[in-house]
Amino acid sequence: MGIRVIGQKKFEVTETELLQQDLLFYLDNPRVYSVLHENGHDNPTQTEIEEIMCSLDHVKSLKSQIMQNGGLIEPLIVVKRKDRYVVLEGNSRLAAYRILAKNDPLKWSRVLVQILPEDISDSDIFTLLGTFHLNPKKDWSKFEQAAYIYRQKKELGCSDSALGKQVGISAITVKKYCEIYGLMVEHNDTHQSHWNMYEQYVQNKGIKQYRNTYPEMDSFFAKQVKTGGIVRAQDVRDILGKIASDEGKSSTHIMQDYIKGDIDLEEAHARFEATGRSGDNYEKVKKFQRLISEKDFCDELKKEAVGNSKDILFSLRKINTAVTQLMKEIDEKK
16 A cells, blocks of 8 residues: 545545456546547547557557566556556557557556555646646646646536646636637537647737637638638648738728638738738837827836936937938838
């Protein structure tokens, strides 16, 4: 018998060896869950899970490591459910063992495990897996982390702060992950390869203001991602995000036409480029305009001018002269 600490609780565990062929994959493990659902398996059998898991590159790499070590360095963590042991932690290692057993069934028939008590709660299981994979190792992808957190929030029904505290991540991260993954679930698009596009879409401030005004935008965006109208997160950030962030009337019209589905992202980009408002220099001018128009900045500058008015006024006059000359030259080229 031994002790495993989960959160602030102590659990008695038994470390032993079990027949690996008798162990079950854990359906709610994010790596298992994500791979299966991306391949359209909503109610998979254990055989289907094994086939998919054994095909993954990282599992094949684990197989080589386990073979070199002559077995596991860290035991699988299991719990008994309905007379069978479910592998909560170590599903990839179990798949690797299954590959090894096909070539040498006798040598790889038994695997080292640590058995948790049967009465362990779902909340404690969440804390256990979160400790392994959300913090500090974080070997699950953002998509896998978000999928797991989202499902646990639904099942446990606790707040973002309480959920984050269980596994050592911030409430802000929990909220962000749930919002992004929730949007994917809402539009029936839980493909891991699409995560980065949805992440850019949700986090972009310019896009957010249109989402608040035009609720139908989410559905159109999801359709664009699923049908290949958008294929890169970079395009969401650098094209759609820039158009949405621009304050010009032409950009507003472009966004409205895009949301209605009258134009695709490529045409929206072309129209935005034609406005001349997409370049880096224009962005610099806009930043300067916002800075010089901010009340807090102007108030602070006035305070500094009390003891240094000569230098500040000199710089402002130089700026004024340069801007006036530039405006004149641009106006002459119209």
